[in-house]
Amino acid sequence: MKTLMFAAIGTMIATGVLAAAPEQLSMEAVNASDLSAKPEKEVSPVMIKAQVLLDRARFSPGVVDGRNGENMKNAVKAFEKAKGLKADGVLDDELWAKLSETSSDPALVEYTITEDDVKGPFTPIPDKMEEQADLERLSYSSPEELLAEKFHMDVDLLKELNPETSFDKAGTTIVVANVAAQPAEKNSADIEKIEVVKSEHVVRVLGKDGAVIAVYPASIGSEEKPAPTGKHEVRAVARNPNYTYNPDYAFKGVKAKEKFEIKPGPNNPVGSVWIDLSVETFGIHGTPEPEKVGKAYSNGCVRLTNWDVEELAGMVKKGTPVVFLE
Structure with missing residues (x-):
C-alpha cells in the first residue's frame, strides 16, 4: 500500500498536480x-x-x-x-x-x-x-x-x-x-540635492555632476500628514531622536488629546535617525518596521529603513536641498 501511495505522489509531482517542495x-x-x-x-x-x-x-x-x-x-x-x-x-x-x-x-x-x-x-x-x-x-x-x-x-x-x-x-x-x-561614504560636499519622488516611492541622492549616488525605497506622506511639494532643505540631523506625538494629526488608533513623548531606540516611531527639513514638523526618518517601507504605510513624513536613513544622514548637511517631485 505504501509503495503504491509513494508512486502516486511521485506521479503527481512529475505531472505538476502536486508541486515539489522547494530546496532548502x-x-x-x-x-x-x-x-x-x-x-x-x-x-x-x-x-x-x-x-x-x-x-x-x-x-x-x-x-x-x-x-x-x-x-x-x-x-x-x-x-x-x-x-x-x-x-x-x-x-x-x-x-x-x-x-x-x-x-x-x-x-x-x-x-x-x-x-x-x-x-x-x-x-x-x-x-x-x-x-x-x-x-x-x-x-x-x-x-x-x-x-x-x-x-x-x-x-x-x-x-x-x-x-x-x-x-x-x-x-x-x-x-x-x-x-x-x-x-566609501560620499562627503556632503559631493551632494547636489535629494529628490523625494512620490509616484515612485523612492528617495534619490544626486551628485554635483547629476549622477545618481544612491536610491532608497520610501513611504512618503499619509492622508493625515500629506507630503509637501517644491524645494526645501535639510535643517539638522538628530540621531537616536525622541518622538513627540501631536494630537492635531489624529493618527488612526491614537486616542490621546494631549502631546506625549516616546523615548529613543530603533523601535521608536521615527526609528534611529531624524533628518529635519525646512517644512514644519516634516522630516526624513527611520522606522521600526522596515518590511513596510515603500508600501502604503506611513504616519506622514518620509520613512526609510533605519540603515538607509543612517547612510543618508552621513551624506547630508545643513542646507542640502530636498526637492519633492510628483
Whole structure:
C-alpha cells in the first residue's frame, strides 16, 4: 500500500498536480546562483544575491528578503537607468552582468554572534503609541530582530537561512547577508540635492555632476500628514531622536488629546535617525518596521529603513536641498 501511495505522489509531482517542495536555502546555493536559474515566485537564491549586490551599490531594495516585490523592482529600474539600460525592472543577462561588475564578494557569509548582539536589554514593543510612551527605551524586541537589521535582512529570511538556530547565544555562527562591502561614504560636499519622488516611492541622492549616488525605497506622506511639494532643505540631523506625538494629526488608533513623548531606540516611531527639513514638523526618518517601507504605510513624513536613513544622514548637511517631485 505504501509503495503504491509513494508512486502516486511521485506521479503527481512529475505531472505538476502536486508541486515539489522547494530546496532548502543555503549559503552555497545563493553565492553560486546566476540567471541560469530563473527567479522563483517565492524566496529565490538569485533574488537574494541580486538584492545584496544592489544594496552594496546603494540602489537599496529595502529589506533583503529574496522576493521580487515592488521595492526590488524599483531598485532594479533605478540601477538600469543609472547604467544606461532599459529601465524595465526585469533581471536579464545585461542587467546581471552590470550588477556582477559592482562587487565580487560573496552575497552571503558566516557571522559569529557577539556578546554585544545578545546582551540586550530586549523589550517587547506594544502596538499603541500611548503605551510606548511608558517605556524607558524603544529597544530591539529580540536578538534576531537586532541581527536582521544589522544585516539589512527580513527576520523570516534570517531564520530560513539558519534553521533550528538559537540567536541568543554569543559564539553561535550564522549565515547573513554580506552588506558590509559598500562603497566609501560620499562627503556632503559631493551632494547636489535629494529628490523625494512620490509616484515612485523612492528617495534619490544626486551628485554635483547629476549622477545618481544612491536610491532608497520610501513611504512618503499619509492622508493625515500629506507630503509637501517644491524645494526645501535639510535643517539638522538628530540621531537616536525622541518622538513627540501631536494630537492635531489624529493618527488612526491614537486616542490621546494631549502631546506625549516616546523615548529613543530603533523601535521608536521615527526609528534611529531624524533628518529635519525646512517644512514644519516634516522630516526624513527611520522606522521600526522596515518590511513596510515603500508600501502604503506611513504616519506622514518620509520613512526609510533605519540603515538607509543612517547612510543618508552621513551624506547630508545643513542646507542640502530636498526637492519633492510628483
